[in-house]
């Protein structure tokens with residue numbers, strides 16, 4: 001195993017405590033032979049791994065003759081990419097929880113695995129303990145997928161839950177997520193939306209059968225969210241969620257992938273997903289709507305996915321699926337990505353304006369001029385001359401038109417700063 005931190009500690013614990021169960025299930029006894037860490041001298045939780053198995057020599061793990069499989073739970077891209085490539089070249093199956101690595105270099109690593117007749121299993125890279133990779137690549141294989149709507153980052157969902165229901169500040173909630181071990185070593189990956197974008201790239205590649213890289217996913221995080229918008233959303237009957245969305249659109253350019261804070265009606269199932277829990281809503285043309293829910297981060301849920309992959313390799317079904325099915329993005333074409341401006345949705349716009357005569361007329365005239373139809377308008381009582389928030393929500397409209405209208409609105413004299421735009425999700429039936 002490479003890594004003995006939050007997830008590695010959970011994997012070691014399962015392999016120690018459930019050795020008999022796994023031997024009974026697979027007919028094979030699994031032995032954790034060696035663990036590569038950055039600093040072998042660091043004190044470790046006692047009883048998890050014998051100290052003489054902990055090493056800082058990569059070759060002892062990725063090239064060891066007595067090792068059949070390498071579990072990578074270290075994280076990051078370099079030097080881990082080279083460790084994984086060496087393990088594959090040395091004929092070792094790899095199980096990884098590393099979405100950064102797969103979103104950036106998945107196709108090359110999958111191709112290396114194929115060349116050397118071994119496999120890569122990566123359930124834990126998306127959705128922690130939820131078997132959503134297996135659902136897409138196995139249970140739903142009969143379907144043409146129409147859309148994925150996911151809460152894929154536990155840290156962001158925890159922060160949003162604690163800020164809305166728990167009355168905590170952004171900083172308090174982020175610190176708690178770090179202390180609980182959900183957050184990445186660099187938490188800006190979580191709060192910027194990058195972590196969810198990496199997971200969406202992996203899941204959407206599998207679901208749509210095209211190659212999508214992390215950089216193809218437009219990502220906006222929770223770090224720029226204003227409490228004011230959360231409060232207005234609440235008043236309008238919405239919860240805010242960081243949603244990772246992959247949609248199929250009609251036409252030649254049909255893939256839209258993005259991560260952003262969205263408003264969602266409070267009675268939708270995804271709105272009920274709280275704290276570090278994740279959920280993935282998958283729409284397939286034959287099955288209709290399915291929903292996968294569970295702990296998307298944390299030590300034991302993630303270790304559950306890693307060890308289940310390991311047992312899948314031991315039993316032979318994971319390598320067979322890897323080598324016999326054309327699922328992974330080393331075998332598929334680059335995605336025909338739709339220009340975001342051409343996607344359509346309902347939107348929420350908040351403008352800060354001096355409370356002067358005629359502002360509303362000018363704003364609605366700009367929106368009407370772009371063919372944007374309004375669904376609701378909201379302004380609280382204010383005193384003449386004060387700055388007040390003016391909130392509107394739209395019916396389905398082209399994003400490019402909303403962004404152009406927002407620029408024209410920002411140029412009006414009484415308007416202060418740029419309007420805030422938040423997507424309002426209407427979930428497919």
Ligand code: NDP
Pocket residue numbers: 002003004005006007008036037038039040042072073074075076078079080097098099124125128181182183184185296297298299302
């Ligand atoms: P931690 O930071 O807790 O642990 C990382 C471990 O990897 C440490 O033991 C560290 O060694 C070791 N390590 C890091 N870099 C190197 C290196 N260059 N060479 C050798 N060892 C190295 O991370 P997590 O356990 O939280 O995450 C691990 C992976 O799992 C990441 O890819 C993450 O994205 C993914 N993941 C994490 C989840 C979570 O809830 N935490 C959920 C789902 C996926 P040392 O101890 O010496 O510092």
Ligand code: HSE
Pocket residue numbers: 125127128152153154155156182183184190195296297298
């Ligand atoms: N940092 C990630 C999260 C861990 O918060 O969801 C799980 O991938």
